[in-house]
Amino acid sequence: MTRRKRRNFPSTTTENGGRKTMESLPGGQALPGRTNVVLTRNRDYKKKGVTAVHGMDEALSFLKQFPDDDIYIIGGEEIYRQFLPYCRTAHVTRIDYAYEADTHFPDLDQDPDWQVTAESDEQTYFSLCYEFCRYDRKMEEKTYEKKE
Numbered sequence: 001m002t003r004r005k006r007r008n009f010p011s012t013t014t015e016n017g018g019r020k021t022m023e024s025l026p027g028g029q030a031l032p033g034r035t036n037v038v039l040t041r042n043r044d045y046k047k048k049g050v051t052a053v054h055g056m057d058e059a060l061s062f063l064k065q066f067p068d069d070d071i072y073i074i075g076g077e078e079i080y081r082q083f084l085p086y087c088r089t090a091h092v093t094r095i096d097y098a099y100e101a102d103t104h105f106p107d108l109d110q111d112p113d114w115q116v117t118a119e120s121d122e123q124t125y126f127s128l129c130y131e132f133c134r135y136d137r138k139m140e141e142k143t144y145e146k147k148e
Contacts, residue, residue, distance in 0.1 A: 014066045016059065016083070017074040019045060037062060039079055056082055077103035088137050090114070096122070096129040108135045 014035040022028070022038050030036040030049030037051050039059050045052045053059040063071055072091075073083045084090070090108060108114040118134035 014063065014071045015074050016063065016071060016079070018076050018079045021075040021079070022047065022050065035066070039082075060086070075105075077105065080105055090135040092133045092135060094131050094133055096131075113138055 014037065015031055016037040016039065019038055019040040019042065022030070022036070025031060030047065032049075035051065036049055037053060037059065038045065038047070039053050039056075041054065042052075043054055051062065053062055068088070073079060073087065084106060092105065092108065109116075114135045115138050116133055117136045120132040122129055122131050124130075
């Protein structure tokens with residue numbers, strides 16, 4: 001996560017991600033001033049400032065208490081794929097470089113249910129070029145359903 005992205009990241013949100021994503025945050029610590037939720041298969045997982053949930057039903061049930069616009073899914077790939085059907089908006093940082101990797105965010109440009117609704121100017125961090133994109137679901141009423 002670039003410094004600029006961290007600056008633009010809302011400071012009072014509910015962050016939901018996997019264990020590996022949590023461990024990749026600065027110092028491997030929960031983000032301060034937020035509700036941090038980790039979806040993990042490890043029933044013994046404990047970390048200060050983190051609520052651990054152990055399946056999608058438990059995660060969705062826990063997240064119902066928060067306004068939709070305050071919930072951010074921060075990865076990794078499996079977590080994105082599990083939560084994407086419940087999302088109406090995706091904030092994506094597009095990096096102008098092809099990294100060799102074994103995990104990827106779903107390509108929303110190739111998904112007919114999503115459209116780009118906002119793009120930033122190209123940004124540069126050292127030699128890395130990137131832009132921020134907002135995608136919105138085209139057929140929200142058909143595919144988005146928040147479980148009660």
